[in-house]
Amino acid sequence: MQISPSILSADFANLERELRRISNADWAHVDVMDGHFVPNLTLGLPVVEALAKVSPIPLDCHLMIDDPDRWAPQYAEAGGSSVTFHIEAAGDPRRVARDLRAAGARAGMAIKPGTAFAPYADLLPDLDMVLVMTVEPGFGGQSFMADQMPKVREVREAVRRHGGDIWVQVDGGVSADTIEQCAEAGADVFVAGSAVYGAQDAAAAVEELRALATAHRHG
Ligand SMILES: O=C(CO)[C@@H](O)[C@H](O)COP(=O)(O)O
Numbered sequence: 001m002q003i004s005p006s007i008l009s010a011d012f013a014n015l016e017r018e019l020r021r022i023s024n025a026d027w028a029h030v031d032v033m034d035g036h037f038v039p040n041l042t043l044g045l046p047v048v049e050a051l052a053k054v055s056p057i058p059l060d061c062h063l064m065i066d067d068p069d070r071w072a073p074q075y076a077e078a079g080g081s082s083v084t085f086h087i088e089a090a091g092d093p094r095r096v097a098r099d100l101r102a103a104g105a106r107a108g109m110a111i112k113p114g115t116a117f118a119p120y121a122d123l124l125p126d127l128d129m130v131l132v133m134t135v136e137p138g139f140g141g142q143s144f145m146a147d148q149m150p151k152v153r154e155v156r157e158a159v160r161r162h163g164g165d166i167w168v169q170v171d172g173g174v175s176a177d178t179i180e181q182c183a184e185a186g187a188d189v190f191v192a193g194s195a196v197y198g199a200q201d202a203a204a205a206v207e208e209l210r211a212l213a214t215a216h217r218h219g
């Protein structure tokens with residue numbers, strides 16, 4: 001069970017220090033937004049490159065951008081150890097996933113709340129992670145969408161049938177109040193922004209989330 005705090009809720013003027021606050025986490029989740037795929041603009045390649053140089057933990061880049069076919073592999077080259085693209089934005093998702101792996105990253109595919117998983121299940125052999133969004137992408141601090149739990153179960157079941165080391169990530173509104181149902185549904189990587197960076201002691205919040213997820217592990 002892995003915790004990936006989202007630095008979207010961190011202090012952008014002090015990102016190196018903010019990364020150190022979560023050095024006990026498994027990943028640092030970096031939300032890349034381009035102002036087109038989502039109505040918000042955050043950071044891009046130069047910042048990811050700078051973060052990769054100072055981060056005590058690997059970067060989990062979540063690309064909420066148009067044209068991942070062109071850009072995603074560059075995030076792997078910039079230092080993203082895991083790079084997740086949105087299926088809604090990809091022209092040739094199998095190719096994007098293969099390019100990510102060729103660039104040395106784990107390849108993730110993200111699905112918005114209104115997008116079904118089933119049409120993309122045949123991509124699993126080329127993926128290392130499926131991200132089920134539990135909010136509409138674009139902003140931190142939104143309410144958790146419990147109605148996405150059947151999709152998490154569906155993805156977990158497809159991953160179980162397929163075999164291999166494919167992770168199931170949830171992102172959006174994940175907190176001590178909502179992480180248990182995500183774990184029970186089959187998620188094993190948990191993104192949390194406001195629940196971690198909004199806490200006085202971010203490292204303690206990471207430990208609490210990991211303990212809750214582990215106690216409610218699927219199956
Ligand atoms: O990708 C996104 C939002 O689009 C997330 O990674 C959020 O940053 C998570 O923040 P919280 O919902 O946990 O506050």
Ligand SMILES: [Fe+2]
Nearest residue numbers: 031062171191
């Ligand atoms: Fe995210």
